Amino acid sequence: MNNFERFDLVKIITTFFVLLLTGFIVALLLLVVTHPAPGAIVQALMTEEIQFAIYLSLLTSITSTFLCIIVGVPAAYALARYDFWGKTLVNMIVDIPLALPPLVAGVGLLLFFGTTAFGDFLESIGLVFVFTPLGIIIAQFFVNLPFMLRIMRSTFEGINPRYEYVAQTLGCTPIQAICQVVLPMSVNGFFAGAVITWAKGIGEFGAALILAGATRMKTETLPISLFLNMSCGELEMAISAATILIAISVVSLYIFEKYGGSAKF
């Protein structure tokens, strides 16, 4: 039985690593969730501050996800379907925010909206991004767009363009073919992309911190609330925010893996 014992050894060792890791992650999450005294989370949830943070987090993350969809879906379609000069480079550039530290993205956005003529112009028409919730939205948008884009790109790449051709011979215009055939067929990828973009948006901290600042009750999303409450020594409040964030991430990840776990992103 030499062979099979030895084979099992590989299995045992590698599976051990998996379980170790799983245990570590579960332990961390449980530690956070069980840390506050029972009831303290509920109490924290009742405070105006946490309620504001939840409200602002939802508002900004939903808006930024929406923006990511509006920009990401057409862009992903173009990247999946058309060849144009410099496409490889463009493909790389649109992925940059993925590798860029969020803080750096924040600095870039701050300079873009705070110091350029274009930023001044936006300000003059009432679109102020620096130190406002609008800034949080744009920060989330910028940092998380590559998720939406990559997932949709690989979803569209997975859809044979011949579905569109067939739809066109059956009386569709190219745009109708996209709306009636391609989009319904990419609904899973779309859903997975939207969920992960939303979850990452809710958790976005670095870029939002720099661009929108950490102002209590103004630009205080859940992660900023966690950070602010840590700085002010309000551990219970901080951990309450963390607990909510954990719940959101776990649920989102579940949905993501269910609908698009195999999507590239």
Next chain:
Amino acid sequence: MNNFERFDLVKIITTFFVLLLTGFIVALLLLVVTHPAPGAIVQALMTEEIQFAIYLSLLTSITSTFLCIIVGVPAAYALARYDFWGKTLVNMIVDIPLALPPLVAGVGLLLFFGTTAFGDFLESIGLVFVFTPLGIIIAQFFVNLPFMLRIMRSTFEGINPRYEYVAQTLGCTPIQAICQVVLPMSVNGFFAGAVITWAKGIGEFGAALILAGATRMKTETLPISLFLNMSCGELEMAISAATILIAISVVSLYIFEKYGGSAKF
């Protein structure tokens, strides 16, 4: 020419989104890179603080990438090759750090190493994670492991286990078959995974901030340096750190896309 004009419309609109996005990203990066006065970056680079930050960033990110490899590669192998009870759940759990806001990960790590008996034990044998560079390493490890894991998992899944069977009939033990055949075959995925893990490690901020603190010249990596200098009004120094980080991300992303752009992660 009705049709082709209309078709072009889709192409024009969607390509416009791509170019808009590309322009926006390039503009941001250029703004950051060109912001300091010429020579200011060189000057900043000569300061002991930035040099320390570069050194610490390299040290921690390389170490944490190494850790991610050690844990991630065997775990990915197990997840790719074996079926075991609860695998779907485990697969989801090991991906959680991907969706978890880094700040929350930081809080979890802080509780784990700071308040548990296990943490005390580690401390007693000299492994102190709270407020130390060791903490930065573990924070980077925790947050970025899923990248390594997902890329290697999909790489291994792409390698037919029959290569291993053939190697075994040709005289290899199972472990030799992995080392001589599977690992050399996954070198591209491995490289892509290591590079992106490293790049994300260098940029890691939230979790490190919470676990290791932002202590100048002690736990000051490049993103922490950016943050500290931003908060003390040393914009030139902050932007120097940002410039270095941009260079690192762009180069890493280039390597990543070249070797594993198509890998799922």
Next chain:
Amino acid sequence: TSNAADTDVQTPAVTGASEKSLVVYCGAGLREPMEKIADAFKEKEGILIKYTYGGSAQLLSQIELLQEGDVYMPGARAYIESAAKKGFIDDSRDVVYHVLAIATKKGNPKDIRTLKDLTKEGVKVGIGEPEGNAVGKASKSVLTKNGLWEDIQDNIAVRSGTVNELLVYLNMDQVDAVIIWEDLLDTEKMDVVDIPVEEGFVKVVPVGKLTFSEQPDDAMKFVEFVASDDGKALYRECGFETYPSDKYENL
């Protein structure tokens, strides 16, 4: 749990036209009394106060970046002075004293009696970030004045962004002692080691009106209110020594 160095914080581009409000940059260490003052002020004048808390230097860089807001109240007079020099402050009042003290874990297990004891081997000390907040700057001055700055370096486990975080670290057992403002001490959770006045370092905490304020009158009203007897009374409730005081007269 926790740590978090340097609170960042930036500010409000004042909103809420329906309701009058002021944006106040405030040293994080002053949070407790300032919340009370905001309530009292709201009641009295009907003006909402929006605070941005953070380390004093950090707040200053935000003010510089943003060029907006109404009132600045850092943890020490030096910051107001440098702000005034840059032309951001046109009027200020002194309010209270910040007095440094050492806090140790309950029961003082490392037996810390003096500043010098902080340099004993194996003592983990938390201080404020010397370039970021008032408490850090003051701590550094005290330690330097007593010739301990070099010796203590190896014992410093963390330099925090705000003074409040030091309390969290102490409570979480991550440090043995911290140098903080006396007014923040909670004697139920920790032991206090006073730093003798002659060794010590007492800071006067001022409040100043920012030149960019678009409601200079309201801003000035708030500054006056903080420095008024009513304001100072609220400070005293929270354990502060108010300005002027005989105790620190000669400083």
Next chain:
Amino acid sequence: MIQINNLSKDLGEFKLRDISLEVKEGEYLVIIGPTGAGKTILLETLAGIYPPDKGSITFDGNDITALPPRERNISMVYQDFMLFPHMNVEKNIGFGLKNKKASPDEIKKRVDEITKIFGINHLLHRYPCTLSGGEKQRAAICRAVLMDPVMLLLDEPLSALDSQTRDKLRIELKKFHGMFKTTIIHITHNYEEVFSLADRVALMNAGEILQVGSPDDLFERPASEFIARFVGIENIYGGTCVEDGTFSVQVSGVTIECDSSCIHKKDANPKLCIRSENITISKEPVAEKGLNTLPCEILDITDKGSFVKITADVGFILNSVMMKRSFLSEGLKSGDRAYACFESGSVHIFG
């Protein structure tokens, strides 16, 4: 009648070159050719997916080169079905009518009719992923046919099916074409489909059409050596004519009688080919007019189940395919001496 005139399209790595082709109304045209020949691209250009760079497509004299696909009334069915996975069979089949703004009642009626003809009426509420290959293919054909197209383009419609279903559907296609006389262009790699369906066959290679004709034209009388090899002719030789105006050629010194149509000049060097299936190996010589009977040595016999392939040396190497039964009854084996017989009409000379 569809007329394609000098159609060219440059797609970067691939070019359609100067395609001219006429498809009569009601005709069943089959296109064959190696992979990458551009067969699919030609159909897609006909359907209007790719705008051609040059040339024109006319339908009954009207130029339709510039019309968008939806206005051409040409339907297309692909090898991999391309049923929309998010619609059930009924919605899939009715998709075209719905785009034409037909009323739901009419759509229902017409879908019902057509699916009854193809025997998939009971599947209307199923989703494509739950169908078998043959059912998918039928649904795809129904969807294309419901538009009453002036031309139906079928791109390897049977390739993805197992051989039994393929046979069944081929027969159905033939029946359908008999019933409705729709003009059909059908791409395939399968020669059975050519013989049982095609009125005419076109052979494409590298973006060009090389030969158009009846199945027998291509398979028995290929226009070039390339085509001969492509249609599976193994016996291809270079010959010489020793005398002017005779019906015979010499290959490696052996004289072969050709058909009366193959008159050659002396010293010409024609290439010729003979299908293996047209060659019989027998023990005894068969003397008959118009029959070449060459003495040979049997080199190799490959048992292919029902058939045997015999390699024989008649001075040059000749391959023959025979029914196993007929060959075995001769009792020949490798190394034996025998006779290779083939009609002079089986010798085809090209080039």
Next chain:
Amino acid sequence: MIQINNLSKDLGEFKLRDISLEVKEGEYLVIIGPTGAGKTILLETLAGIYPPDKGSITFDGNDITALPPRERNISMVYQDFMLFPHMNVEKNIGFGLKNKKASPDEIKKRVDEITKIFGINHLLHRYPCTLSGGEKQRAAICRAVLMDPVMLLLDEPLSALDSQTRDKLRIELKKFHGMFKTTIIHITHNYEEVFSLADRVALMNAGEILQVGSPDDLFERPASEFIARFVGIENIYGGTCVEDGTFSVQVSGVTIECDSSCIHKKDANPKLCIRSENITISKEPVAEKGLNTLPCEILDITDKGSFVKITADVGFILNSVMMKRSFLSEGLKSGDRAYACFESGSVHIFG
């Protein structure tokens, strides 16, 4: 000699059930069976990849059931080659010897030898991705053969190749087996490979071995209706015996003479089958001893290029396959009356 006794393996969704099989030294055994039958898993179990749950494998009497793959000295070649892409051909082929700690010189010498035999000596420094399918397959076989295996397992070794290369490599395989007399088990879906290579064939389905025998045994005398259908027999009927001890059966009232070996009891209901290739359709009746000559009506004629398939009604439906040439010479067409002839020996009765 390899003996497999009652081998069982449960893999969750799939089970190998009680496989017993003997492979003689130097034998060439071919395994056929539908997809998912477990052919590959059986080979892998022989190679030692899956430990069996039950049963044993002995080699020349020694139990090798528990040995790990590397100690069995059984080599395997897969359909998709499985050449290690990061090693050049030389390293790939020498991989096994290197694991055996052979000296570099010896490895070089042996690799040289074997690659010369297979004609890929000039490819040693190339990487697998640069090779053609046939070259890859040759390299894979060299790699397996270099270990001097006691048994060589070939899992569809020719399936991934185009038909010309497949023919060439099949001949090479036959030659190689003739030269070295290695015991070979070969899986295939291609019947030509069965006929040209196999000493014996085994048919698997659903994890079981259903029949083992010579190619003719399986193809002419299948043991069950399932096997008959699998080997492509279309004419399968239920018959009745009207008289005790005769050599004839009735199908739909038509009497068919069988072989002398097919004696039946009265009122038995045997199933019988006749290969289409064994049936000839002719205009005139052929009276010969041992020949069934049934009058029939021709229902359908399908042109398959070189062959035609004729469907005829003799009281029941009968399919015949003939060379197109022979059939055409009869001048028959659909609807004509003719005669279907087949030898009594072609009628096979099972179960």
